Amino acid sequence: MDSAPLTLGQTLRLGLIGLFVFFGIWLLLPTAGLVPPSFLPSPIAVAERVATLTTEPFAGATLPAHIAYSFTRFIAGFALAALIGIPLGLMMGWFRLVDEIVSPIFDGLRFIAPIAWVPFAALWFGTGIGGPVMIIFAGAFPPCVINAYRGARQVDRRLVEAAEMLGTGHFRMIVDILLPASVPSLVAGLRVAAGLGWQSLVGAELIVASTGVGFMMVQAQANVATSTVMAGMVAIGIVGLAIDMALRWTEASIRRHRGLDG
Known part of the structure; x- marks a missing residue:
């Protein structure tokens, strides 16, 4: 098995070959009448449909407007998951008592698929922003907690012992030792959470929303507008890729700054 690392040029060429084959087969199937x-x-x-949807409304809005609605919901749910999940995970990893109290409940809830909360979201919030935000939170919350927990557990115990010998209080230890040491794990968790949250959002919008890319796709499916459905899929993929690239760049920058690469 060849384990030699690929150069950047080789990686780009192989990627272009894969894209060429994929789009070639896709183009051939409908063009040849298969x-x-x-x-x-x-x-x-x-x-062409993507270009048209940027200026012509469909299901009440243009494609950029639907993307904006979806992204607003995503930011709300993702931020809520991070603001609650990260402190909770850090406390679980730092304080054994908190871990013993929270873990049984968290371990039971985190295996429930976000889409399973859709009926409750529809009952509690209808088609307002609360339903999709709840589903996004359900998808993004577990990775935030888990990675924060791991980050807290991986803190160098020698630093903790040295701080304790100097009489450092809990608050200073959390600010000066726990948080800086946990940052790489926290950012990695946010990247996973963002991916799951974005996927959960689209599933929620298929059922409990009156705007957004998912809602647009449902309306297109009802009208047998397959090209519009696929235009929505393209938009979902591009926005999701942009979110992941931004968080991946942030993660890589933090790791380089802290000398964790290589």
Whole structure:
């Protein structure tokens, strides 16, 4: 097995080959009549539909407006998950008493799929912003807690012992030792949480929203507008990739700054 690392140029070439094959097969299937265009529009038709949706409303708004609605909900749910999940995970990892109290409840809830909360979101919030935010929170919350917990547990015990010998209080230890040491793990958790939260948002909008990319896709499916459905999928993928790249860059920057690479 060849384990030699690939150069950047080789990686780019292989990636381009993969994209070429993928789009080539996609273009061939409807163009050659192997599948009907109503079932699988060509990439050219989807690209044209994306361009059209940027200026022409569908399901009450243009594609950028639907993306803005979705992103607003995502930010709300993701921020709520981080603001609650990170402190909770740090406290669980730092204080054994908190861990013993919270872990049984958390371990039971974290295995419930975010989409399972959709019926409650619909009952409690209807089609308002609260329902999707609740589903995003359900998807993003567990990774925030788990990675914060791991970050707290991986703190160098020698630093803790040295601080205790100097009589450092809990608050100073948390601020000066726990938080700085946990940052790489926290950012890694946020990246996972963002991916799960964005996926959960789209699932929620399919059911409990009256705007957003997911809602637009449902309306397109009801009208058998396959190219519009796929345009929504493209938008979801691009926005999700942008979110992940931003967090990946942040994670890499922090690791380089702290000398954790290599």
